[in-house]
Amino acid sequence: MFQVSQLQYSYPKGPSFQFPDLELKEAEHLLILGASGVGKTTLLHLIGGLRIPGQGQISIQGTCINTLPQGKLDKFRGRNLGIVFQRPHFVEALTALENLLLVQKLSGLATEKKQAIQVLNNLGIEALAHKKPYRLSQGEQQRLSIAMAVINRPKLLLADEPTSSLDDHNSEQVIDLLMKEAEQNSANLIIITHDQRVKSRFTNTITL
Template sequence: MIHTKDITFSYSEKVNFSFPDIRTESGETLLITGGSGKGKTTLLHLLGGLLRPKSGSVSIGETSISNLSEKQLDQFRGKNIGLVLQQSHFVEAFSVLENVILASWLATGKKAEEKAKSLLKHLDLEDQMHKLTSQLSIGQQQRVSIARALINEPKLLLADEPTSSLDDENAFRVADLLSNLSKEYKASLVIVTHDQRLKDRFSNQISL
């Protein structure tokens, strides 16, 4: 579902990255590991179209996102790429449910309320959906982020250090949720992490 070829990127003449080719199919999980400064988050942003490569290509399904205009890329990303970031960014004045609905409205112009409720129920957040996100634990906030990332049934799910701030129980729960939901939604899942607990949990790995 996603494949890359000969991707390079540079922030300056002194900071250059050359990344290995990636290929994952629907429902597969790939773990990207590596020390600080090796370009893990940079690669994730390239896969999500948040950065453009200096050279090489990134394709999701049949679409080469490297060739899309900014407007086309924004539209494509909203419908086909789900992002789970290390720090959850919510609209603080909105409830949990409203934050998830917002993601569907921004991508499609429609408010998928029933779908959002179903996802939150699936993630054991049914009793939390009318609370403000600030009233939730960090583990619960991370599950809201997963619901928001999945609301548009993306082809690609990208997770940046999704477990680094969680205790063991919640870290394994989030890792299993991401893996199981990517299979259920037939999405490729790419996790960027330095969390040793995840390295022991997924066999398909690339180290930068």
């Protein structure tokens, strides 16, 4: 249940982008391919409500997010969206598990330690629960950032170049994990990438 129409964005002193209309039914996945500089990350940030579009509409689960006031948008993002960024970021002062609990807390949901450990378990990093994120390897960090994206069972899971810095094996695994997590919550999964290795895994693909 995701829809984008007539989306446009212009940077104040930079390029302007026009994006194609998109529509996904429940649990549908989409791969958006494109070379650098075509506005892939901009599109993902617009969909994720991190940037407000100049024109057009973005509707997630029936809510038009581009007209929400800032505070409500923050809460909506916390409840309904999971975003895996190109480079994983964490709250460095907290352990892996505490980062997950923080994400639960920020969304306004109750913090459930059991569920957080379950998610870590699903992603195969349960043993790292009490480690600080900067002690983890790159692949482990990527898994942890997926854990943070899915902990609140979002209806829309976004991933920005999730595989670009990983080898073939890890890249394959990350895509598997994202798909598995999305299917568990019957969520829409949108991956934006220039990584051609990923292409074969998706039926629904567009190129910017």
